[in-house]
Amino acid sequence: MATADRNDGAELDAFLSAHAPVKSDAHFAAGTVVGDWRLTGFLGRGGSSEVYRAVHAVSSKAAAVKMLLRDDAAARARFDREARFVNANEDAAFPRCLGAGEYEGRPFVAMELLEPVELPCTDGAVADYILAVAAGVAVLHSQGLVHRDLKPQNVMRRENGDLVIIDFGLLKPVSSETTDRLPMSISVVDGKAVGVGTPRYSAPEQFGGGGITPAADIHALGAIVDECFKGNLPRCWERIVRRATSSIPGQRYSDIRAFMHAVRTRHRARHLLAAAVLVAAIALATTAVIWRAESNRAKKSEEDRLMQERIDREHEEIREMLQRDVY
Numbered sequence: 187m188a189t190a191d192r193n194d195g196a197e198l199d200a201f202l203s204a205h206a207p208v209k210s211d212a213h214f215a216a217g218t219v220v221g222d223w224r225l226t227g228f229l230g231r232g233g234s235s236e237v238y239r240a241v242h243a244v245s246s247k248a249a250a251v252k253m254l255l256r257d258d259a260a261a262r263a264r265f266d267r268e269a270r271f272v273n274a275n276e277d278a279a280f281p282r283c284l285g286a287g288e289y290e291g292r293p294f295v296a297m298e299l300l301e302p303v304e305l306p307c308t309d310g311a312v313a314d315y316i317l318a319v320a321a322g323v324a325v326l327h328s329q330g331l332v333h334r335d336l337k338p339q340n341v342m343r344r345e346n347g348d349l350v351i352i353d354f355g356l357l358k359p360v361s362s363e364t365t366d367r368l369p370m371s372i373s374v375v376d377g378k379a380v381g382v383g384t385p386r387y388s389a390p391e392q393f394g395g396g397g398i399t400p401a402a403d404i405h406a407l408g409a410i411v412d413e414c415f416k417g418n419l420p421r422c423w424e425r426i427v428r429r430a431t432s433s434i435p436g437q438r439y440s441d442i443r444a445f446m447h448a449v450r451t452r453h454r455a456r457h458l459l460a461a462a463v464l465v466a467a468i469a470l471a472t473t474a475v476i477w478r479a480e481s482n483r484a485k486k487s488e489e490d491r492l493m494q495e496r497i498d499r500e501h502e503e504i505r506e507m508l509q510r511d512v513y
Contacts, residue, residue: 212228212236212238213236213253213255214236214238214253219243220238220240220251220253220287220289220294221285221287221289221294221296222242222243222244222285222296223240223241223242223243223249223251223285223296224240224241224242224243225238225239225240225251226238226239226240226241227239229250231255232353234254234255234256234261234264234265234355235252235253235254235255235256235261235265236252236253236255237250237251237252237253238250238251238253239251239299240296242284247284248299249284249296249297249298249299250281250296250297250298250299250300251294251295251296251297252265252268252294252295252296252297253289253292253293253294254292254293254294255292257291262293264355264356265293265295265355266293267354267355267357268295268353268354268355268357269283269286269293269295271331271354271357272295272297272354273286273295275325277322277325278348278350279321279322279325279349279350279351280322280325280350280351280352280354281297281298281300281342281350281352282297282298283295283296283297284296284297284298297352298344300342300343300344300350300352301342301343301344301345302342302343303315303338303341303342303343303349305338305410305413305414306414307414307415307416309420309422309423312411312414312415312423313449313450313452315349315414316407316410316411316414316449317446317449317450318348318349319336319341319349319351319407319410320407320442320445320446320449321446322349322350322351323336323351323400323403323407323442324442324443324446326351326357326403327360327400327403327441327442330359330360331357331358331359331360332357332358332359332360332398332399332400332402332403333351333354333356333357333403333406334356334357334358334383334388334392334398334402334403335353335355335356335383335384335387335388335406336351336387336403336406336407336410337384337386337387337406337409337410338410338413340352340353356382356383358398359398360398360399360400361397361398361399383402383406386409386413387405387406387409387410388402388405388406389401389402389405389406389435390433391435397435399435400441400442401435401436401438401439402435403442404430404438404439404442404445405430405431405432405435405438407430407445408426408427408429408430408431408438409427409430409431411423411426411427411430412427412431422452422453423452425448426445426448426449426452429448430445
């Protein structure tokens with residue numbers, strides 16, 4: 187898909203440049219003190235918020251401070267939802283919350299500073315990456331929640347290499363029925379649809395007001411795998427991505443664990459086919475040996491029969507000669 191499409195709907199271009207200088211279009215200048223944090227760099231802008239690099243005024247600990255810009259109920263609800271989630275969850279798959287508050291009437295949340303991740307492109311690296319992300323998604327699903335905006339930009343890493351899922355503004359409870367139709371909170375900011383996810387990765391039902399289920403996140407994971415391979419999927423991944431990104435939720439993997447199992451066993455079908463071919467080859471070779479043995483045996487039996495007939499004829503001729511001589 188075109189680069190423009192990839193950028194559309196980006197909720198957190200934040201964090202993509204951890205050391206970017208403060209830009210003139212940032213709402214807050216370097217040196218601004220927000221709660222206990224002093225802003226030092228502008229990291230990026232999403233649909234309704236900006237993210238800044240900051241340091242703690244006392245400890246000098248680095249952090250990422252996300253601040254809400256839009257003053258409307260829907261944007262505020264999404265921001266508060268994310269702040270509550272990050273503050274309440276201590277799982278390693280999610281960013282650590284370092285504080286929250288308001289500045290000039292705008293809510294903010296301070297989180298650990300993370301680094302961007304370059305998408306892998308080899309079979310083993312893609313599997314490790316997507317399984318690590320899926321493990322975090324499994325934690326969300328176990329809590330009855332759906333992320334709804336999984337994409338490469340929303341997967342960051344710590345200094346130790348651990349992957350972390352970010353941006354929980356579109357977090358939703360799982361619908362009780364796949365046919366439920368939830369009210370859609372869509373708004374347009376700078377020509378972008380905010381509140382439905384990112385088109386390149388989001389499931390079709392997210393744009394139609396359909397029931398929100400874990401299948402939406404599975405669709406996004408399949409789309410991310412496709413992105414890793416730039417659309418040139420190895421054969422062992424084709425079935426996985428095709429099923430994960432089905433336009434029909436019920437035809438995707440039944441749950442995130444089933445998706446992870448498919449990734450882990452992606453080579454099994456090829457190995458089983460190779461084993462079947464080997465067994466067939468051995469069976470064919472064995473049959474050929476037996477056939478040759480039987481053929482040789484039959485050939486020898488035929489030769490023995492012909493020899494015996496020749497001997498019998500010679501005996502008969504000798505007997506006739508002797509009888510002529512006697513009489």
